Amino acid sequence: MWKKNLFNSFKSQSVxxxxxxxxxxxxxxxxxxxxRILERFPELDIAVIGGKNLKNSGAHFLFDLVDHAVVGVFEVLKNYGFFKSLFAETLEWIRTHSPRNILLIDYPGFNLRLAEALRKENLSQKGGGGIRVLQYISxxxxxxxxxRRFKMAKVLDSLAVIFPFEVECYQDVDLPVSFVGHPFVTSEYKSPVHYDKQGSLLLLPGSRLQPIQRILPVFLDATEKLAQSYPHLKxxxxxxxxQIRRCVEQIISAKPTLQDRIVIKEGLHDLKACVALMSSGTMSFAFALAGIPGVIAYKAHPITYLIGKLLVKVPYLGMANLLLxxxxxxxxxxxxEANRLSLSSSIEKLLGNEESGEEFRNASLKLRSLLEGAQELDAVDWLADELAKA
Known part of the structure; x- marks a missing residue:
């Protein structure tokens, strides 16, 4: 049995x-x-399942899925019952409200399964129904x-990608793919951070509870050592x-020597950094584009790590390192390898290198040049075109 009514009420007659x-x-x-699409077409009736940002987007907010985000095989299995209930209710909501279009934002473990279910139930156009299924971010x-590209071609009507080289990944399947530019290099994007030689050491343990609980204690071990060598370092x-703040506060409370040294800042904006200690993820890429010196560290559940090591065939975790x-x-x-000594010594080298700011600024310029590929149209134009086809 699954628990109904996870979603907020929705009274609109059409979606x-x-x-x-x-x-x-x-x-x-x-x-x-x-x-941006609502600015252009305010008459659109849009419902969203997401997080705190989408909650304030102007659309009808159904459920905070981001608040329940997990990563890794072990973590997904632990929460299997919840995700099974959520999946069932999402399908039921779609059956009831029949949205003309569904836009999936990355999150393939859930979203591609949902697209496949819509095809099998003859709800999507790929299954003979009327719903167009789109995906933004590959x-x-x-x-x-x-x-996975073969499954995606069977269940999706169109895909928008944010890295220019990703278009080639789908050349051998029948799926319309458009490069719409990376959101971090658009004119509307405001970087959350700027390099400042007199700025702070920023600790970025991630946005999910389980990874934070694994990596932040290690970050604090390294920071404790750095604080001794740099007594004036912010x-x-x-x-x-x-929710993340409470988790961070609890972990920091185990380090009494750091409680008066560390400032917890609400919000990922208006940051000034001289260096950063980061978990791999989207925020680390934003920092790379801003030219922030730093180090990337990651700790997964041992089972997740072993499975990932067998499946993932790339030399680096950080997107900046993969592109460069x-x-x-x-x-x-x-x-x-992510431990007190390795992390603190690496950060110390960056703090002691007068040229590190310039070196990482040059890396950021290289990244930006790679992302400025032959963009056909931007994400809003792509979405507008797709909605017009429904």
Missing amino acids: DLLVIAGEASGDEHANNLVQ PQLWAWKPK IEVPVPGT SKEPPYKEFIQS
Whole structure:
């Protein structure tokens, strides 16, 4: 049995678009897209499943999926009952309200299963029904499970990608794919951080509870050592919301020597950094584009790590390092290599290098040049064109 009524009530008679984003980064990108499409077409009736950003987008907010985000095989299995209930209720909502279009934002474990279910139930156009199923932001096929493109071609009507090289990943399947530009290099995007030689050491442990609980204690071990060598170094932990703040506060409370040194800052904006200690993820890429010196570290559940090591075939975790693989700008420390000594010594080297700011600024310029590919249209134009086809 699954518990009904996870969703907020919805009274509209018609739905032009249902948007589903399951992670913090997707929620941010989706919010920008929804706000801009509503500015252009305010008459659209849009419902959203996402996070706090989409909640304030001007669309009908159904459920906070981002608040329940998990990563890794072990973590998904632990929460299987909840995701089974959520999946069933999402399908039931779609059956009841029949949105003309559904826009999936990345999050392939949930979203591609949903697209397949819609096809099997003859609800989507690919299954003979009337709902168009679109996707914004591709799964990282070039990193793992490239055969997913065949399933995607069977269940999606159109795909918009944010890296120019991703278009080639789908050349051998019958799926319309458009490069719409990366949201972090658009004119509307405001970087959350700027390089400041007199700024803070920023600790970025991620946006999900389980990864934060694994990596933040290690960050604090390294920070404790750094604080001894740099007594005037400002240290901040930016947090995206209240739930993450409580988690961070609890972990920091176990380090009494740091409680008066660390400032927890609500919100991922208006940050000034001289250096950053980061978990791999979307925020680390934003920092790379801003030219922030730093180090990437990551700790997964041992089972998740072992499975990932078998499936993932890329030399780096950080997107900046993957794109600049011949000269990766960020040192990476994974699992046991992410420890007090390795992280603190790497940050010390960056703090002691007068040229590090310039070196990372040059890396950011290289990244931007790579992302400025032959963009056919931007994300809003792509979505507008697709909605017109329904």
